[in-house]
Amino acid sequence: MLKHIYGGIKAYAGAFGLISKLKLWRYFSIPITISLLTATAIGISAYGFSDNLGGLISKAWIWEWGKETFTTISSIISGILIIAVGLVLYKHIIMALSAPFMSPVSEKIEQHILGDKHEHRNSSFQQQLWRGIRINVRNLTMELLLTILILIVSFIPIIGWITSLLLFVVQAYYAGFGNMDYTLERHYKYNESLNFVRKHRGAAIGNGTVFMLFLLIPIIGVVLVLPLSVTAATVKTVELLNAEKSEISTNNL
Numbered sequence: 511m512l513k514h515i516y517g518g519i520k521a522y523a524g525a526f527g528l529i530s531k532l533k534l535w536r537y538f539s540i541p542i543t544i545s546l547l548t549a550t551a552i553g554i555s556a557y558g559f560s561d562n563l564g565g566l567i568s569k570a571w572i573w574e575w576g577k578e579t580f581t582t583i584s585s586i587i588s589g590i591l592i593i594a595v596g597l598v599l600y601k602h603i604i605m606a607l608s609a610p611f612m613s614p615v616s617e618k619i620e621q622h623i624l625g626d627k628h629e630h631r632n633s634s635f636q637q638q639l640w641r642g643i644r645i646n647v648r649n650l651t652m653e654l655l656l657t658i659l660i661l662i663v664s665f666i667p668i669i670g671w672i673t674s675l676l677l678f679v680v681q682a683y684y685a686g687f688g689n690m691d692y693t694l695e696r697h698y699k700y701n702e703s704l705n706f707v708r709k710h711r712g713a714a715i716g717n718g719t720v721f722m723l724f725l726l727i728p729i730i731g732v733v734l735v736l737p738l739s740v741t742a743a744t745v746k747t748v749e750l751l752n753a754e755k756s757e758i759s760t761n762n763l
Contacts, residue, residue, distance in 0.1 A: 511711075511712045512712070513712070514710065514711075514712025514713050514715075514716065515712045515713075515715050515716040515719070516716060517712070517713055517716060517746060518686060518712065518713040518714065518715065518716020518717040518718075518719070518742075518743075518746055519716040519717070519719060519720055520716075521716075521717065521742040521743070521745045521746040521749075522717075522720050522738060522739075522742040524745075525737075525738045525741040525742045525745070526738060528619065528622075528741055528745070529737055529738075529741055532618055532619065532622055534615055534618065534619075534737070534741075535737070537611060537614060537615045538611075538615070538736060538737045540608070540611050541604065541607075541608035541611050541612060541736045541737075542733055542736065542737070544603075544604050544607050544608055545604045545608075545732050545733070545735065545736055546732055546733070548600050548603050548604055549600060549732045552596035552597070552599070552600055555596065597681075597725065598650070598653060598654070598657070598681065599650070600725075601681075601684075601685050601688070601721070601725075602646040602647070602649060602650045602653075602684075602688070603646075604736065605642065605645075605646050605685075605688035605689070606639075606642040606643045606645070606646035606647070606688075607639075607642070608642070608736060609638045609639055609641060609642025609643075609692065609695075610635045610638040610639050610642070612692040612736070612740050613633075613638045613692050613695060613696075615692070615740060615741070615744075616692040616693045616696075616740065616744045617696065619741060619744040619745065619748075620693060620696075620744060620748050623745070623748050624748065624752075633695065633696075638695065641691075641695055641700065642688075642691075644700065645687075645688060645691050645700070645703075646688055649684045649687055649688060650684075652684070653680055653681065653684045656680050657677060657680060660673050660676045660677055660680065661673065663676075678719075678722065679715060681718065681722055682714075682715050682716075682717075682718030682719045682721065682722050683711060683714050683715050683718055684714075684718065685717070685718030685721040685722060685739070686707075686713065686714030686715055686716065686717035686718030686719075686721065686739075686743065687707050687714050687718070689714075689717055689718070689721065689739050689740050689742075689743035690706075690707055690710075690713070690714055690717065690743045690746075690747045691703055691707070692740055692743070692744065693743065693744050693747040693748060693751075694706060694707070694747065697751060706750075710750050713746050713747070713750060716746075717739060717742055717743045717746065718739075720738075720739065720742070721735055721739045724738070724739070
């Protein structure tokens with residue numbers, strides 16, 4: 511597993527150079543705009559609603575002493591909570607809405623790697639958008655369910671400390687999942703893609719780990735996260751697809 515996670519991370523090494531070499535930056539203009547608008551909306555929501563949610567939480571403090579302090583702390587916690595939920599929503603929103611723009615980028619990268627052997631896209635803009643929405647709604651649902659379970663586990667003494675790491679791994683996995691599917695949609699149907707990513711979950715976690723770390727970089731992270739993560743995911747996914755095809759060919763001999 512660790513080897514595959516490292517492989518997913520390592521694929522980022524030449525991503526920036528590959529984008530420039532293939533002149534792909536222009537394809538990212540709309541996805542970057544979607545990313546910036548979504549991040550801005552989440553930031554404004556956190557700022558605007560943190561006081562309201564904090565005020566609601568502060569009502570649990572029935573005493574007069576410390577009321578102001580508790581209200582302030584409640585507002586801060588509310589802002590963090592809104593941002594945390596917003597980050598979960600953010601990645602699925604941008605990956606779903608960017609699908610029709612990322613699939614052509616993925617195809618050009620695959621063509622560069624494989625030449626004429628690459629799989630051509632045979633789906634329309636609407637089909638790519640629908641698949642992106644379907645994949646990310648499914649992933650969002652699974653991620654929220656797992657997050658709730660992990661938060662419940664966090665109350666268990668002794669093992670509760672690992673929950674922060676588990677939450678990060680879950681977020682990274684589904685981020686990498688979405689990035690890999692831009693390539694997989696040319697090769698596999700919906701359910702086949704789910705099975706492929708489960709089989710190569712280490713690569714998804716590796717890709718998503720860098721994706722999540724990018725979001726910690728103000729502004730620049732939001733701008734670069736999609737171009738670099740999608741490029742890295744495509745390179746790694748094409749590598750995995752080739753390995754599987756070679757294995758099948760060998761077994762058929």
